Amino acid sequence: AQSVTQLDSQVPVFEEAPVELRCNYSSSVSVYLFWYVQYPNQGLQLLLKYLSGSTLVKGINGFEAEFNKSQTSFHLRKPSVHISDTAEYFCAVIYDNTDKLIFGTGTRLQVFP
Amino acid sequence: KAGVTQTPRYLIKTRGQQVTLSCSPISGHRSVSWYQQTPGQGLQFLFEYFSETQRNKGNFPGRFSGRQFSNSRSEMNVSTLELGDSALYLCATSPGVSGANVLTFGAGSRLTVL
Numbered sequence: 001a002q003s004v005t006q007l008d009s010q011v012p013v014f015e016e017a018p019v020e021l022r023c024n025y026s027s028s029v030s031v032y033l034f035w036y037v038q039y040p041n042q043g044l045q046l047l048l049k050y051l052s053g054s055t056l057v058k059g060i061n062g063f064e065a066e067f068n069k070s071q072t073s074f075h076l077r078k079p080s081v082h083i084s085d086t087a088e089y090f091c092a093v094i095y096d097n098t099d100k101l102i103f104g105t106g107t108r109l110q111v112f113p
Numbered sequence: 114k115a116g117v118t119q120t121p122r123y124l125i126k127t128r129g130q131q132v133t134l135s136c137s138p139i140s141g142h143r144s145v146s147w148y149q150q151t152p153g154q155g156l157q158f159l160f161e162y163f164s165e166t167q168r169n170k171g172n173f174p175g176r177f178s179g180r181q182f183s184n185s186r187s188e189m190n191v192s193t194l195e196l197g198d199s200a201l202y203l204c205a206t207s208p209g210v211s212g213a214n215v216l217t218f219g220a221g222s223r224l225t226v227l
Contacts, residue, residue, distance in 0.1 A: 032213060043117070043203055043218035051213050090156065099210050100169055101146075103156040 002026040002095045006104035014112050015083055021076040021107045023065075023091030032094040033074040034101070035065055039087045047089075050074065061085070086111045115139065117219035119204050125225045131192040134222045136204030138185050142217070144168075144210050145187040147179060150201040150221070159202075162187055163210050191224075199226045 005024045013019050025031060032051050036044040048059025055067040065076045074091060091104040118137040126132050138145055146169075147159040158171040162181035179189040185206075191198055201221045207214035 034215075036218075041220070043119075043220045044205075044216075045218070046215050049215060099161075100158060101216060102158070103148075105155040 002028060002093075002102065004091055004093050004102050004104035006089075006091055006107050008107050009105065010108045010110065012110045012112065013081055016080045018079050019077065019081050019085075019109065021089050021091075021109065023074045023076065023104060025072050025074065025091075025093045026095070027072050028095045030096055033065075033067060034092040034094075035059065035063070035074075035076050036090045036092060036103075037061075037087050038090065038106075044090060047076070081109070081111050083111050083113060085109060117142075117204055117206050117217050119202075119219035119222050121222060122220065123223050123225075125227060126194050127227050128194055128196060130194050131190065132194060132224060133188055133190045134202055134204075134224075136187045136189075136206070136219060138187070138204075138206035139217055142206035142208050143185050144207045144214070145181055145185065146205045146207075146216065147187070147189050148203040148205065149173075150203055151199075156203070159189065161210075168210060194226045196226050199224060 007022050034049045035047040037047050038044045048057045050057045050067045058064045063078050088106045090106045092101050120135045144163045146161040149157045161169040165181045176192045181187045201223050203221045204219045205216035
């Protein structure tokens with residue numbers, strides 16, 4: 001079955017350090033890829049998306065992600081995190097134009113001072 | 114432009130009761146999707162509505178139902194509540210049903226079943 005895997009359930013990191021949140025998806029003909037962020041007691045907010053074109057996608061708040069078709073990955077990166085980046089991050093995929101968005105289980109990013 | 118509005122934000126029910134949650138989409142958004150979020154299962158797709166018709170449905174029992182009105186507002190209903198139904202229920206809307214459309218989420222309705 002097509003799925004989305006976020007290998008790390010929690011990622012602790014110190015402020016101003018770089019971070020990478022990993023996301024892998026099932027091999028497929030075509031995919032649309034998304035990263036969402038959820039702050040406490042809020043809904044999900046789109047960070048960035050890949051639909052086509054350049055494999056390096058830049059999003060809000062200094063985040064970026066790279067689509068790697070050979071490794072079926074879409075890892076999220078930020079060169080220097082801030083305390084305010086503490087949140088839950090979800091990778092999501094739409095496979096083969098099915099219109100159904102499938103979410104990973106989420107990664108909790110905890111930034112320490 | 115107003116965001117996606119979900120009501121109520123918090124509610125407490127007891128086992129066996131039923132509950133109705135409401136979602137008002139952004140103006141112009143005609144697609145409404147519902148998700149259940151729990152610590153153990155993450156985000157699980159419930160169903161999607163477009164133009165008052167259910168287009169997709171997740172793997173939930175028949176106790177979970179929904180509908181969409183002509184003004185695109187949507188409601189979901191859970192009957193005969195169980196303890197395991199305690200969750201954050203998220204509504205997400207988009208202009209259309211194409212996969213390229215980005216979902217805009219509401220803040221959610223947190224249901225606690227005692």
